[in-house]
Amino acid sequence: MDGSAGRDIRADYEETVARLRKTFHSGKTRSFAWRRQQLEALGNAVATNEARIKEALKADLGKPDLEAAVAEVDYLTKECALAARKCESWSKPRGVGTPLSLMPSRSQMVPEPLGVALIIGAWNYPLQEVFGPLAGAIAAGNCAVLKPSELAPHASELLREIAAQVLDSDAFATVLGGAEETSALLEQRFDKIFYTGGARVGRIVMEAASKHLTPVTLELGGKSPAVVAADADLEVTARRIAWAAFMNGGQLCVRPDHCLIEESVYEPFLETLEKTVREFYGEDMKASPDFARIVNERHFDRLVGLIGDSKVLIGGEHDRSEKFLAPTVLRDVSPDAPSMQEEIFGPILPCLKVASIDEAISFINKRDKPLALYAFTKSSDVSDRILNETSSGTLMINDAVMFQANHHLPFGGVGESGMGAFHGQHTFDCFSHLKAVMKRPFFGDVSLRYPPYSERAAKL
Numbered sequence: 354m355d356g357s358a359g360r361d362i363r364a365d366y367e368e369t370v371a372r373l374r375k376t377f378h379s380g381k382t383r384s385f386a387w388r389r390q391q392l393e394a395l396g397n398a399v400a401t402n403e404a405r406i407k408e409a410l411k412a413d414l415g416k417p418d419l420e421a422a423v424a425e426v427d428y429l430t431k432e433c434a435l436a437a438r439k440c441e442s443w444s445k446p447r448g449v450g451t452p453l454s455l456m457p458s459r460s461q462m463v464p465e466p467l468g469v470a471l472i473i474g475a476w477n478y479p480l481q482e483v484f485g486p487l488a489g490a491i492a493a494g495n496c497a498v499l500k501p502s503e504l505a506p507h508a509s510e511l512l513r514e515i516a517a518q519v520l521d522s523d524a525f526a527t528v529l530g531g532a533e534e535t536s537a538l539l540e541q542r543f544d545k546i547f548y549t550g551g552a553r554v555g556r557i558v559m560e561a562a563s564k565h566l567t568p569v570t571l572e573l574g575g576k577s578p579a580v581v582a583a584d585a586d587l588e589v590t591a592r593r594i595a596w597a598a599f600m601n602g603g604q605l606c607v608r609p610d611h612c613l614i615e616e617s618v619y620e621p622f623l624e625t626l627e628k629t630v631r632e633f634y635g636e637d638m639k640a641s642p643d644f645a646r647i648v649n650e651r652h653f654d655r656l657v658g659l660i661g662d663s664k665v666l667i668g669g670e671h672d673r674s675e676k677f678l679a680p681t682v683l684r685d686v687s688p689d690a691p692s693m694q695e696e697i698f699g700p701i702l703p704c705l706k707v708a709s710i711d712e713a714i715s716f717i718n719k720r721d722k723p724l725a726l727y728a729f730t731k732s733s734d735v736s737d738r739i740l741n742e743t744s745s746g747t748l749m750i751n752d753a754v755m756f757q758a759n760h761h762l763p764f765g766g767v768g769e770s771g772m773g774a775f776h777g778q779h780t781f782d783c784f785s786h787l788k789a790v791m792k793r794p795f796f797g798d799v800s801l802r803y804p805p806y807s808e809r810a811a812k813l
């Protein structure tokens with residue numbers, strides 16, 4: 354379905370959701386053979402379309418092929434394979450204890466699919482953000498409507514084509530379009546909404562969901578700090594931060610958004626960071642095949658505005674006609690600078706000096722809870738303090754972004770950076786209801802609990 358004008362899209366969406374709900378109630382999606390077949394078909398289609406996926410991501414974002422291969426194709430094929438392999442075992446009842454006073458009884462949590470889900474994706478990893486959650490939704494036995502981002506039109510069209518070719522059309526549908534189409538979709542009653550994007554639209558999604566009491570997972574963003582302690586290995590830290598901050602042109606929800614550097618290593622760290630950025634992208638950064646472009650002119654103008662009159666350590670060059678903004682490190686940035694007022698979500702890395710780890714912790718705690726927090730230190734006292742005295746969706750020590758490759762870890766935000774989490778079995782769980790089931794035999798019936806209570810109360 355596309356959202357072209359001239360017809361009643363609401364009626365279309367209502368019909369689609371009703372069709373999917375009918376399939377859900379038919380029991381078709383409960384079959385593990387069906388779930389495995391859908392997941393394998395999706396994983397295979399992503400793998401066989403690798404070249405077209407790279408081409409689409411190049412057209413939308415100038416995304417380097419290796420980044421597309423790792424973060425979209427490889428990630429998705431692995432998530433689909435894992436979900437296909439595990440969907441049956443993940444669905445098994447999970448036994449829990451029963452207090453002695455309730456014996457004889459057996460207590461379990463039994464995962465059941467929620468029904469018809471809506472999955473809304475953002476534009477920076479346009480396939481991963483829709484097909485990733487979908488893998489868990491299929492594994493858990495749901496139907497789903499997919500709504501990729503209109504800001505990555507080539508990838509979204511390819512996603513629609515792949516879904517139409519390999520997924521069961523009784524159970525899955527794709528809607529293309531932007532705010533108008535998403536708003537109309539949000540009027541429908543879904544059993545789960547999984548949204549990836551900014552917090553402003555996250556609030557719109559949650560408000561719409563409240564009308565039907567639909568549960569939501571909100572995968573949002575925010576300003577993720579990287580703390581560089583005085584005892585960090587500066588060379589490795591600079592490499593890991595620069596790689597994570599400028600990957601996909603800095604358009605990554607868990608990128609280190611800014612650095613908080615302990616005073617005693619501030620100058621040597623900046624020197625190392627500058628050298629590292631030069632090594633990665635060369636003197637002519639525009640010619641680097643390893644650096645993506647900004648998604649559109651609106652974001653390009655916003656990013657150039659965020660540099661403002663801050664001191665540029667390296668980068669700063671930009672060309673609107675190519676939506677190119679060089680990997681840019683800003684030094685001596687004030688907390689009041691434009692780049693510190695909103696999530697950057699582009700290739701700009703402000704660096705701030707802090708007198709101590711105490712100051713870094715208090716800086717972090719005065720702001721919204723970040724999606725990710727990075728701490729670079731050899732001291733377990735320092736990393737323990739950051740772990741225990743701050744709150745963030747994820748804490749990674751001595752590296753950035755890599756935690757996302759571990760599907761055992763739940764990925765999600767807290768507070769302003771989101772709610773709920775996914776990846777691997779966590780995605781299965783987020784599209785399931787864990788039904789509490791208690792089973793008792795007929796024998797061992799104790800009459801004490803039954804009325805009339807007064808006779809027993811008199812004996813007490």
Ligand code: NAD
Binds near residue numbers: 502503549605
């Ligand atoms: P976006 O503009 O593509 O919007 C996201 C989705 O919301 C799109 O599908 C879009 O069509 C829809 N939308 C836009 N306006 C709407 C409206 N008024 N009503 C209803 N729906 C609407 O993406 P974005 O918000 O620019 O994405 C960037 C943000 O997403 C950043 O904050 C980033 O950190 C975050 N993000 C988070 C994750 C994560 O997994 N936590 C991943 C990627 C991006």
